[in-house]
Amino acid sequence: MAAASSRARGESARGMLPNAPAKIVPFSKDEELTAYRMMLLIRRFEEKAGQMYGMGLIGGFCHLYIGQEAVVTGVIMAAGEGDQTIASYRDHGHMLACGMDPKAVMAELTGRRSGASKGKGGSMHMFSRAKQFYGGHGIVGAQVPLGSGLAFANLYRGNGKICFTYLGDGAANQGQVYESFNMAELWKLPVVYVIENNRYAMGTSVSRSSAVTDLSKRGQSFNIPGEQVDGMDVRAVKAAATRAAEWCRAGNGPIILEMKTYRYRGHSMSDPAKYRSKDEVQKMREEHDPIEQVRARLLASKQASEDDLKKIDADVRSIISEAADFASHEPEPDAAELWTDVLA
Numbered sequence: 001m002a003a004a005s006s007r008a009r010g011e012s013a014r015g016m017l018p019n020a021p022a023k024i025v026p027f028s029k030d031e032e033l034t035a036y037r038m039m040l041l042i043r044r045f046e047e048k049a050g051q052m053y054g055m056g057l058i059g060g061f062c063h064l065y066i067g068q069e070a071v072v073t074g075v076i077m078a079a080g081e082g083d084q085t086i087a088s089y090r091d092h093g094h095m096l097a098c099g100m101d102p103k104a105v106m107a108e109l110t111g112r113r114s115g116a117s118k119g120k121g122g123s124m125h126m127f128s129r130a131k132q133f134y135g136g137h138g139i140v141g142a143q144v145p146l147g148s149g150l151a152f153a154n155l156y157r158g159n160g161k162i163c164f165t166y167l168g169d170g171a172a173n174q175g176q177v178y179e180s181f182n183m184a185e186l187w188k189l190p191v192v193y194v195i196e197n198n199r200y201a202m203g204t205s206v207s208r209s210s211a212v213t214d215l216s217k218r219g220q221s222f223n224i225p226g227e228q229v230d231g232m233d234v235r236a237v238k239a240a241a242t243r244a245a246e247w248c249r250a251g252n253g254p255i256i257l258e259m260k261t262y263r264y265r266g267h268s269m270s271d272p273a274k275y276r277s278k279d280e281v282q283k284m285r286e287e288h289d290p291i292e293q294v295r296a297r298l299l300a301s302k303q304a305s306e307d308d309l310k311k312i313d314a315d316v317r318s319i320i321s322e323a324a325d326f327a328s329h330e331p332e333p334d335a336a337e338l339w340t341d342v343l344a
């Protein structure tokens with residue numbers, strides 16, 4: 001009887017969230033401008049971070065989010081107050097979308113005491129409980145069981161909150177991801193697994209690394225519904241994330257959103273990205289850029305003028321310039337900080 005009930009729920013889920021392109025819900029002027037500004041902030045921040053890395057001001061690993069801005073922007077636009085975010089090492093955009101101060105994020109990248117994690121976390125390991133951001137994580141797929149744990153805490157407390165747990169197409173092949181899927185469905189955890197499929201796990205294409213390339217189907221054996229989404233269109237992302245959030249808050253358990261997106265830069269700053277052609281990257285930039293799509297709609301609908309958009313760009317550049325200057329001149333942590341916040 002229980003098995004039949006479970007199957008019925010699964011069929012209902014797939015009927016409600018078909019594995020097909022979502023209907024685009026038009027944005028209002030305010031939504032278009034909000035999305036444009038946030039994606040532009042992420043893009044300019046990442047461009048500046050890349051420059052600072054080249055100048056030696058940022059050390060260690062650094063993974064840029066350029067090209068994927070619509071994913072986290074659309075999801076955050078659909079999130080509710082208090083919902084959590086946990087991500088992989090490509091996490092700067094998620095921090096900014098959650099509302100973290102660009103100065104604190106940039107200062108963390110340069111290892112300064114005013115950084116979000118006091119200069120001790122760096123690019124991949126900074127957190128903000130105040131903004132419900134539970135970290136970037138350097139171990140591939142490690143954030144998935146942690147995000148599931150956050151969702152378990154939400155269920156236990158009965159607070160109605162959701163954890164948006166981001167992972168990449170490479171992480172989708174990791175074993176702990178499937179252990180998490182299994183438990184999340186068993187316990188009906190309020191977690192949205194957002195798979196950011198940018199086509200290349202480090203340097204290996206999805207077609208060469210995954211037997212099933214439709215990653216939205218990865219939860220089928222656990223009865224978890226999934227949906228493929230155009231991750232380059234912020235409207236499609238918000239629409240899908242809104243439905244997914246409603247699904248979770250209704251007590252239906254986990255859901256998977258596969259965001260079909262694309263990164264313009266290499267896997268990290270040390271990656272020359274020779275595994276794909278320049279024409280492929282240029283085609284994506286010209287035909288699918290998430291920021292240019294919003295810009296074109298604003299201009300075509302006359303909801304904003306060229307001057308309006310130039311002012312937004314100038315304001316964003318000023319914020320990023322200030323953050324970079326702050327991060328370059330703040331003092332480094334005192335040596336005594338090596339012994340603080342250490343769990344023994």
